[in-house]
Amino acid sequence: MKARRWIPHPLLSLCLLLVWLLLMNDLSLGHFLLGALLGWAIPLLTQVFWINPPKVDKPFKLCLFLLRILGDIVMANLQVAKLILGPTAKLRPAFVEIPLLLEDELALTMLTSIISLTPGTVSADLSDDHKTLLVHGLDVPDAEALVAEIKQRYEAPLLEVFTCSTT
Amino acid sequence: MAFWIEALVALFLLLGSLFALVGAIGLYRLPDFFMRLHGPTKASTLGVGGMVIASMIYFSFSGKGISLHELLIALFLFITAPVSAHMLAKAAMQQKLHINKETRGKPWEQ
Numbered sequence: 326m327k328a329r330r331w332i333p334h335p336l337l338s339l340c341l342l343l344v345w346l347l348l349m350n351d352l353s354l355g356h357f358l359l360g361a362l363l364g365w366a367i368p369l370l371t372q373v374f375w376i377n378p379p380k381v382d383k384p385f386k387l388c389l390f391l392l393r394i395l396g397d398i399v400m401a402n403l404q405v406a407k408l409i410l411g412p413t414a415k416l417r418p419a420f421v422e423i424p425l426l427l428e429d430e431l432a433l434t435m436l437t438s439i440i441s442l443t444p445g446t447v448s449a450d451l452s453d454d455h456k457t458l459l460v461h462g463l464d465v466p467d468a469e470a471l472v473a474e475i476k477q478r479y480e481a482p483l484l485e486v487f488t489c490s491t492t
Numbered sequence: 493m494a495f496w497i498e499a500l501v502a503l504f505l506l507l508g509s510l511f512a513l514v515g516a517i518g519l520y521r522l523p524d525f526f527m528r529l530h531g532p533t534k535a536s537t538l539g540v541g542g543m544v545i546a547s548m549i550y551f552s553f554s555g556k557g558i559s560l561h562e563l564l565i566a567l568f569l570f571i572t573a574p575v576s577a578h579m580l581a582k583a584a585m586q587q588k589l590h591i592n593k594e595t596r597g598k599p600w601e602q
Contacts, residue, residue: 344564344567347560347563347564348561348564349561350559350561398534398537398538399538401534402511402534402537402538405514405518405530405531405534406511406514409514409515409521409522409530409531410514410517413521413522413523416522416527417596418524418526418527418596419596420596437574437578438570438571438574438575439574440574441533441574441577441578442534442537442570442573445530447526447529447530447533447577447578447581448574448578449526449578449581449582449585450578450581450582450585461526461527461529461581463527463530465596468596
């Protein structure tokens with residue numbers, strides 16, 4: 326309980342430290358300490374602005390998931406490159422609506438970003454009630470299959486990683 | 493610098509610029525706005541990614557210790573590229589831009 330009060334967002338602190346070390350491009354002890362200090366102080370000073378902080382349940386799983394996304398992005402690039410260089414008249418573009426289960430805002434942001442970065446899809450709009458996502462696909466042979474794939478491949482792991490804190 | 497490192501750097505640079513070129517070709521070739529959006533959001537991420545990797549290898553082997561701060565470029569690009577694509581798509585829907593007639597499904601109005 327006490328640790329929670331003094332380090333309100335351990336993951337954010339870790340990220341800040343990492344970004345600081347990368348920014349300085351220097352792994353010396355001095356910068357490590359300075360980064361640790363910043364990583365500790367910034368979340369503490371800004372915590373009043375965090376109205377609904379996301380809760381990451383399984384940070385390790387999140388890392389694995391992000392690694393898989395990286396692989397998917399490379400595949401997406403190859404696929405889209407093939408589509409772009411092939412005959413454009415053969416493409417079957419479509420707007421697809423995806424019903425969402427996610428409620429956490431950070432998780433939603435991640436999902437829409439991931440959709441934009443991966444195979445032939447760009448997220449176009451989120452409905453006002455945060456229940457449906459409109460996605461534009463570059464080449465969609467089967468809309469149902471696309472919805473099922475996105476839900477199973479990207480939404481399900483995010484649902485697992487974030488416990489949706491609804492307040 | 494060893495030959496194979498130079499070769500590796502050149503390979504990643506070429507790969508990166510190839511994908512950037514494909515993105516640009518997509519922007520030119522595809523028929524409507526929403527489809528054009530796909531080129532720059534994806535092909536360019538790997539384009540920049542390839543160049544970032546090349547830069548990391550080059551500066552890590554040029555004698556000043558490992559250099560990883562290029563990773564931040566990739567990180568911020570991955571955070572910002574989807575947001576700008578999303579904003580462009582929203583603006584296009586509001587302006588009711590011409591949509592390719594092959595497109596199934598409709599953008600909603602709200």
